[in-house]
Amino acid sequence: MELNEYSKFTEEELYKHIGRLKEEKNAVILVHNYQMLEVQKIADHLGDSLGLSRKAAETDASIILFCGVKFMAETAKILSPSKTVLLPDPTAGCGLANFATADEVRSFRKKHPDYKIVTYVNSSAEVKAESDICCTSSNAVEVVKSLGNAKILFLPDKNLGHYVRKVTGADITLWEGYCYVHNFITIDDVKKAREMYPGAKLIVHPECPPPVVDAADEVGSTSFMYRYARDHEEELIIGTEIGLIERINYEFPNKKVYPLTQQAICRTMKYTTLEKTAWALEEEKWKVEISPDIRERAYNSIKKMIEIG
Ligand code: SF4
Structure with missing residues (x-):
């Protein structure tokens, strides 16, 4: 099948089709927090890049389909060299x-x-x-x-x-x-959000510029932000890519969680669509390959980090 043929499917049909392919091919689907909400819904695991790759390495899946950007799929391949790793859009890179x-x-x-x-x-x-x-x-x-x-x-x-x-x-x-998505968040965005949501706690990602980080109540990764929102009832303003805020608002509709700015959008993260995901899985397209020498040395750098805990 060609990619354009998947546009004839409804969203519901695509979900079913991807689910069927996943079973047939013994695949595990990893989805990064910054993906579009409709893609998040097909995840076996949803989260940050290293956490997802570590989870996939523990499974007996034959195929890892990584809805994210290239370095993330590479990390999955480094941790699971014998598994096939697919990236739904091979042009989805990372500016950072x-x-x-x-x-x-x-x-x-x-x-x-x-x-x-x-x-x-x-x-x-x-x-x-x-x-x-x-x-x-x-x-x-x-x-x-x-x-x-x-x-x-x-x-x-x-x-x-x-x-x-x-x-x-x-x-x-x-x-x-x-990271252009975080680096262009400004102290002016902080002032506006604080005025709009007085009393809300501000959590930002450490990829934001130092004045924004200094003005925050908490600083942490996307996993930290997610856990914080899940475990607390207070109003939150979150300074990171909007996909994470969409995830939190979808999973916890009664919580009050706002984006620090609506402009924090990672373009390449949004390259992944349900159609491309179905196509990549069906045709086993866009395999991520890494030479054994690079894989081994990259693995050593990751392993040393994991040993620290
Ligand atoms: S938000 Fe996009 S550009 Fe920024 S680090 Fe993540 S993948 Fe890279």
Whole structure:
């Protein structure tokens, strides 16, 4: 079948079709928090990129279908090398991951052999392979603390690196990269949201610029935000990509959870549609492949992070 033929299906038919294919092919569907709500509804697991990849690795599925962006599907492949990993749209990249290449990281290491290189998981498999250790937005502080007094290069997100440096006081050099979705959230957005929802607690992602992070009541990853909203009754303003707020409002319709800005939309996350997902699964298209050498070195960087807990 060709992709355009799936547009004849109704949404309900697509859900059924994807469900059938999933059973037939022993597939597990991972969906990132920033995906469109209709895609979130087909998830076996819904969450953040590393958590999803770890869950999929524990299953006996033959196929992992990752509704997200490329570095996420790569992480799933790094953790599950014998499984087939599919990405519904092969052009769904990440603007943040694109800020660092393996060549640039190798060249930094050549000039600064005494530095430890800490790489946020929002990076390519090649860049992970050149790193000493990976981190997520949930564990970046712990990962940096585990390196003692080492001089650190933190990449590719300067805002997350800045936040970790502030919390730990570590000797951190920042890479000039950012996530455009979070970096363009402003202190003006904070003022407007606080005026609109007085009394609501503000939680922001550490990929936001430092003034926004400083103005927040809490700072944390998407998983932290989700758990916070699930476990508390207070009104919340959430500063991250709107997909997460849509998820929370869908799952907990009686809670009062607002986006810090409606403009925080990751374009490439929205490339994934139900039609493309059905097509990728049916035709087993857009397989993610990583060379064994890169996979092994990238895996070591992820493993060191997981060992920290
Ligand atoms: S929200 Fe930012 S970090 Fe996440 S996939 Fe989009 S560009 Fe990359």
